[in-house]
Amino acid sequence: MASLICTLHDHRDDVNGCAFSATLLATCSADKTVRVYRTGDFSEVSYSPLSGHGYGVHCCCFSACGQYLASCSTDGSTVVWSTVTGEIEAVLEHPGRSPVRVCAFSPDSCHLVSGGSDGTVALWNLTTKTLDWITTANDTTVVACSFSPCGQMFMTGSTYGDLRLWDLAMNQLHAEKNTHDMGVSCCCFGSKIFSGGGVVEFRFASCGQDNTLKIWVVTRSSTGSCTMQQTHILTGQSAPVLSCSFSADEQLLVSGSVDKTVTVYDAKRGVLLYTLNQHERYVTACAFSPTMPLFATGSMDKTVNIWRVESPSGHDGKHFHDNPATSSCEGGKLAGHSRLLVCDWSEEEVGAWLCEEGLEVLVETFKANNIDGVELLSLTKETLCSELNIESLGLRGKVLRKVEELKLGCVCTGVPDEFLCPITRELMKDPVIAADGYSYEREAIEIWITTKNRSSPMTNLPLQTTLLTPNRTLKMAISRWKTSQ
Template structure:
């Protein structure tokens, strides 16, 4: 379904973002540079790298209407670059000089939005090269931004976990608590999609109301980036996020960026390992909507909450469509699915084939194992935001969050920023969280709770 066709290793530090145009791939990094490659031969263009920022570059994006690339940086600037010669066309300075974490063109490229660490968001008029409107969120840093397909609504995501919808005049339409641990990225498809540090949620706009439509929980560590593909079936079956279609394993550190090419079957991923990988996606329907590697429950964390339709969808995706009608006739929902036995399958559902009965029971067992490994009984405050595992030695970092000691020590040894906000840590002091550790010990001593790792 996806084949690695090229790896770029030109950056000298973490890759923060990547973006496609019809002819170019752009990447940016903490090394202060933006690099541009052609898609026909994956060679770096003569005017690359682009150097105009004085600090790390956090985000880059292409205009869909003209050969212009935008980039933003900790230096408080958003720069427009010509893709004809690499020259700077304009420099937009955030009114507060706060580090700019994200930038995004509107679909028409009339506007460019820039979001900053102090919570300010600015709409720049690109043709006039001046500020159109600005506003700010109540709390947190802005680290995510996207325009709806019509371009009349822009959604921002903050480190506090809020999604905020704005109109073209930066009037707040709605503010929604989306994630507990901060929104890392957001993007629109036919539905709106947002990510947090621990899970992926899909949202859609109903008028000016954002409603949580489903949860994807396939990741076991912080989710730092996502990008929706133009073909909705790649991510969605019908109107529900269903399953993991393919897992790409190549980077050896956190994947911090991803982007689909609208004009080519290509996916780019960037990582803290300083590399960018380009993947060629399957170009036929079976490749994009075929058998999944891991089934993820559509809305609820447990199978027992599945509807009869969810069960039949699962059967179809597991290659058991020939028994869907029998499950429908017998009104098998998620709770009944978990209690199926060989005798029930034979006597009640009248499935005479021993092979099919064994396959159904084997798939149910695999499903239970997947859910048991993906869903923890531990309260959220006991889980380390980096490892998503129950902490044994919780410490408080200077960002105010608690982490497993070994995990945060490993993190700050490579990158001295907060895993939660991506902002520089004031200091590297780690303070034991004795209150949390005592609560952890009480929870672990409760007979009904399993010991982590057992």
């Protein structure tokens, strides 16, 4: 079974990545920080949080030796930190200063690969802290990379849907086209090397926007030729799969999805073992510990969950919903919902709120009418009476009072995402609309345009013009929201 043992609440924005070393856990976030915890008790180390990035951090990873931690960011850099002191060992500026979406250490800790939003892949020499090679994978964003356990090859995945295998001289050894419709989102090699008969084999996993997780066997012959053979297609999740990770013994494979679930599979048989439902928003990251039966999952709900996993024998497709941390109540509020904007609630979360408020009798009615968080906040006396056919005057009055409490902020205490600048992830003071159609804080987009070759922070496509239009409607909405708080 898999049981939740700890939830970390320190990040102030989406958690984008997590990684284990033998003794530490690192997490990174759109709040521009990397946080580091001891795996003994999951207390934060003295030098945490690490705050060297100017924009959101997309990925973090430890070197196999455990001495270094790398993190990469929209600011176009990959920072290498000392895990002993928390000091910066190196700042690796991606060529062209393209936003860096992913990074990975080689097993010997001598190299680091980073992938950019402009489709470039950079291979860094950590001994000299210099760039060895750079190449363009394709005309899209590189969002996934992983070294083979032998350290002589690494795989990259892109939003175009391709997987490409490279050697350390940046020669492309193999390309697997259209592996995931609408794009790859993550990939990882297992830790074991299988050899015999003049070939070497590795287990490999990839996941993507097509809602699938795939397991492959990557083979390299003595002549240097490489092949990839798909062994399993795993379909245990109903929305894009954003992250995946093998356990150290390759017995298990975990994945996180847009459907808010975490799935654990028997990696050899390709069988779903557990579905975990404790996150409240997209599950963006997952990682197994190399030394303990633990894995971590990070989410857009700003939390990191730590799970203990036991032997999978005897379990097949079991669902776990018994997390006491998300079922307890405090002050008349759902603990699990107090960190989530009401307008982001799903129909199921509205149903849970009704039960918490003693309105269980309305759950089926609300569900039949597809009432989610947005619809809940727009309910009126007329809607309850004429459209939902709630005849009881007292029941209608109680619903309206409870909805009014939500509007007053009893549950919804977070900043609406549309009020945050996509670059800085901070509440906007002077929002403007750029040529890509998105709204940004004026100062942030002006700096971006002057330093990023006029590319869009959201699409990475060229901006047809640098003209910025004040978004007065958004500015007024932010002002009203601030007053209500």
